[in-house]
Structures are given as structure tokens and as C-alpha cells.
Amino acid sequence: MEPEIKRVLVPIDxxxxxxxxxxxAVSFIKSFDAELFLIYVIEPVIYPPDFSMxxxxxxxxxxxxxxxxxxxxxxxxxxxxxxxxxxxxIIKTGKPFIEIIDTAKQEDIDLIIIASHGHTGVEHIxxxxxxxxxxxxxxxxxxxxxxxKKGYEFKEELRKHNEE
Numbered sequence: 649m650e651p652e653i654k655r656v657l658v659p660i661d662x663x664x665x666x667x668x669x670x671x672x673a674v675s676f677i678k679s680f681d682a683e684l685f686l687i688y689v690i691e692p693v694i695y696p697p698d699f700s701m702x703x704x705x706x707x708x709x710x711x712x713x714x715x716x717x718x719x720x721x722x723x724x725x726x727x728x729x730x731x732x733x734x735x736x737x738i739i740k741t742g743k744p745f746i747e748i749i750d751t752a753k754q755e756d757i758d759l760i761i762i763a764s765h766g767h768t769g770v771e772h773i774x775x776x777x778x779x780x781x782x783x784x785x786x787x788x789x790x791x792x793x794x795x796x797k798k799g800y801e802f803k804e805e806l807r808k809h810n811e812e
């Protein structure tokens with residue numbers, strides 16, 4: 649029995665990595681006649697504590713950020729997704745990997761296609777990887793999209809040429 653892929657979630661952070669994973673996802677989705685869900689997660693802005701009140705957030709600023717993020721996500725969708733692909737844009741606030749996983753559960757997602765930025769070393773140790781956490785905890789299969797490092801194709805071609 650082949651798995652049925654009808655609902656695909658693509659997290660977007662507006663980096664070139666995530667935009668390229670979206671382009672890949674669109675062609676992938678077309679072959680399954682699936683519905684696309686785009687999600688952008690806003691990490692909450694925590695302001696320095698006023699020691700008498702604790703940490704505070706400013707709701708009017710947050711509402712403006714949500715509105716702007718939704719507009720940007722819709723503009724990206726209009727520019728990258730053909731009209732024949734059914735698409736839903738979702739904005740959430742929180743930790744990206746948690747919100748991506750929760751959305752996958754809520755929307756009954758069949759597959760997540762996520763960009764991996766390929767952080768290594770200290771940066772990876774300090775921040776971890778959203779893609780890695782999603783892969784480990786998602787309720788459905790995850791396709792991690794990673795672009796080759798610059799120059800890789802040339803080096804690979806050179807290696808093949810030297811072997812001949």
C-alpha cells in the first residue's frame with residue numbers, strides 16, 4: 649500500500665534556503681495533487697524585565713508583526729505558487745519546531761518539507777537545528793531539503809573527470 653500524500657506542510661523563514669525548499673515542494677506537490685500549507689513562526693519578542701513586573705510583551709507591536717508576516721507570506725505564496733495549487737498560509741508565535749509539529753498534528757499533515765540550513769560546529773551546538781528537532785518529533789514523515797555547498801557541483805565534476 650502506497651502512502652497517500654494529500655497535505656504537505658512547508659515551514660518558511662524567508663531565507664533563500666526555505667524559498668528554494670518551497671520551489672521544490674511545489675513541483676513535488678503537483679505530482680501528488682496535494683494541498684500546500686505554508687507556516688511562518690514568529691519567535692515572541694521578550695522585552696527586558698522591569699524588575700517590579702517581570703518580563704513584558706507589547707501586544708500592539710505583536711499584532712502589527714503578525715499582520716506584516718501574514719502579508720509577506722501571502723506575497724511569497726502568490727509569487728511562487730501556481731493558482732492550480734491549493735495553498736493555506738499559517739502564522740504562529742512560539743518556538744518554531746514546536747509550532748511546526750503542533751500544526752502538522754492539527755492540520756493532519758501527511759508530509760513536512762523543511763529546509764536545513766546546514767549549520768555546523770559551535771552554531772549548531774548553541775542553537776540546535778529546527779529541522780533536526782522537527783525530524784525527531786514530527787507526527788508524519790519529514791523531507792529535509794538541503795542545498796549543496798557552493799562549488800560542490802564543480803568539485804564533484806572535477807573528481808569524476810580526474811577518475812576517467
